[in-house]
Amino acid sequence: MIVYLNGEYLPADQAKISPLDRGFLFGDGIYEAIPSYNGRAVALRLHIDRMRRGLDAIGIDNPMTDEAWKSVANELSERNGGGNLGIYFHVSRGNEGRRMHRFPAGIPPTVFATVLEIAPPSPFPDRKTEKGFRVGTAEDQRWNHCDIKSTALLGNLLHYQQSHEAGMDETILYNHAGEITEASSSNVFVVINGEVATPPLDNQKLPGISRHICLESLRADSSLPVSEREVTIDEAREAEEIWLTNSSKRIVPVVEMDGQPVSDGQVGEVWEKALRIYEAAQYDF
Numbered sequence: 001m002i003v004y005l006n007g008e009y010l011p012a013d014q015a016k017i018s019p020l021d022r023g024f025l026f027g028d029g030i031y032e033a034i035p036s037y038n039g040r041a042v043a044l045r046l047h048i049d050r051m052r053r054g055l056d057a058i059g060i061d062n063p064m065t066d067e068a069w070k071s072v073a074n075e076l077s078e079r080n081g082g083g084n085l086g087i088y089f090h091v092s093r094g095n096e097g098r099r100m101h102r103f104p105a106g107i108p109p110t111v112f113a114t115v116l117e118i119a120p121p122s123p124f125p126d127r128k129t130e131k132g133f134r135v136g137t138a139e140d141q142r143w144n145h146c147d148i149k150s151t152a153l154l155g156n157l158l159h160y161q162q163s164h165e166a167g168m169d170e171t172i173l174y175n176h177a178g179e180i181t182e183a184s185s186s187n188v189f190v191v192i193n194g195e196v197a198t199p200p201l202d203n204q205k206l207p208g209i210s211r212h213i214c215l216e217s218l219r220a221d222s223s224l225p226v227s228e229r230e231v232t233i234d235e236a237r238e239a240e241e242i243w244l245t246n247s248s249k250r251i252v253p254v255v256e257m258d259g260q261p262v263s264d265g266q267v268g269e270v271w272e273k274a275l276r277i278y279e280a281a282q283y284d285f
């Protein structure tokens with residue numbers, strides 16, 4: 001595998017950074033993950049915009065222009081054989097040669113990018129063959145800035161691991177008021193009384209790019225009612241369908257939550273329709 005590190009493309013095993021890098025010491029950085037199918041990236045501009053906002057929010061100077069980021073994405077995909085890839089960007093606050101909490105001045109950020117294989121697109125989703133996820137739930141224990149795509153993911157990892165150890169695929173999170181925030185690595189949608197709903201964006205959730213594509217493509221298609229509104233975890237237990245959105249997995253149906261089937265425990269029809277609409281529209285973003 002070929003990776004990008006601070007201006008160079010090189011084999012992954014030759015890429016080296018210092019243990020004094022603030023990304024390693026503190027998780028002091030921002031990341032992005034962008035799907036690319038046979039060399040065609042989805043919503044690259046939206047991902048770069050979100051990364052720029054994240055860097056601004058934590059006071060790291062964006063080390064590259066939008067054009068340079070695009071060229072790293074394209075070049076990495078090409079050098080790794082095209083195919084279905086998640087392109088990962090990571091910018092840390094850099095290395096000042098010692099471990100200090102306060103932000104150092106005048107040192108360059110560390111820029112790293114790599115790829116991982118992702119599932120191919122599925123333009124003809126079939127609910128009969130789709131397995132669906134089994135998920136757990138938990139009260140959200142993370143920090144107050146989940147809208148920032150920070151590399152410090154320990155809270156998310158602990159939530160994910162809890163379900164993984166119980167043989168499940170994800171953990172849906174809710175706040176102290178019982179309202180769903182998101183899941184440990186995805187946003188949440190429900191179908192209730194035929195309406196597709198997802199919680200509104202705020203500091204408790206990452207503004208997911210796949211959430212945006214799902215919402216906006218369904219709105220443009222206009223055959224399904226869609227809303228952004230609070231959804232409680234108790235409402236979700238009675239939902240007809242639950243979905244998770246994540247750029248590398250698009251829309252994933254949930255068939256079981258906390259050991260109980262979602263509706264009849266089968267993947268739903270609305271999911272099938274929504275994914276078809278999503279896949280037809282994804283390159284328009």
Ligand SMILES: Cc1ncc(COP(=O)(O)O)c(C=O)c1O
Nearest residue numbers: 185186187206208209210246247
């Ligand atoms: C906590 C969290 N929420 C939501 C998402 C979905 O974001 P996107 O649709 O941009 O992949 C992710 C993706 O990694 C995530 O980590």
